[in-house]
Amino acid sequence: MSSDLLQHQLEGWETEFPGSNRPAKGVVLRILRLARLLSDALSRSLQEGGVSPSEWSVLFTIRAGGSPYAMRPSAVNQVVGMSSGGLTNLVSAMEARGLVERRPNPEDSRSVLVALTRQGHDVVEAVAHDLTRREERLVEALGAAEQRRLAEALSTLLASLERS
Numbered sequence: 001m002s003s004d005l006l007q008h009q010l011e012g013w014e015t016e017f018p019g020s021n022r023p024a025k026g027v028v029l030r031i032l033r034l035a036r037l038l039s040d041a042l043s044r045s046l047q048e049g050g051v052s053p054s055e056w057s058v059l060f061t062i063r064a065g066g067s068p069y070a071m072r073p074s075a076v077n078q079v080v081g082m083s084s085g086g087l088t089n090l091v092s093a094m095e096a097r098g099l100v101e102r103r104p105n106p107e108d109s110r111s112v113l114v115a116l117t118r119q120g121h122d123v124v125e126a127v128a129h130d131l132t133r134r135e136e137r138l139v140e141a142l143g144a145a146e147q148r149r150l151a152e153a154l155s156t157l158l159a160s161l162e163r164s
Helices: 004-015 022-049 055-066 073-080 084-096 118-139 144-161
Strands: 098-103 113-116
Touching: 004 022, 004 098, 022 055, 022 118, 055 073, 055 084, 055 098, 055 113, 055 118, 073 084, 084 098, 113 118
Parallel strands: none
Antiparallel strands: 098 113
16 A cells, blocks of 8 residues: 555545544554564564564564573563463474574573574574564665654654553
């Protein structure tokens, strides 16, 4: 959908619902369109990387946790937000694919850590690089200062929505 079609949709909204908050509708419609474009970019990157969104979430969470790229399953789950059984099944499937491995936790012999394997690390690198390129292309029409201002405005909006 081009911006002209969004503009046409907004004008139609104003005609059909006079007095409605057109600026708010414009923000929401544009955010929804951007969300679809970003979701499509993520889907293409994940598909090319050979991982599902759930697998990516686990891989990225462990990688973002920093070296040695190993975390307790409960820490992974705080970010990923699955049921513990769902995460256990997912980690088992990822382990069978060679993306992660379970290791004894050196700090607590009763628990394990989920760690990236070399293959899992390589997948994160490839997908993150590809996704970054796609994201940069999506926002390249904005200069660096505009990108920062937009990020700040969206952060303010998100914080407000998450509080309510």
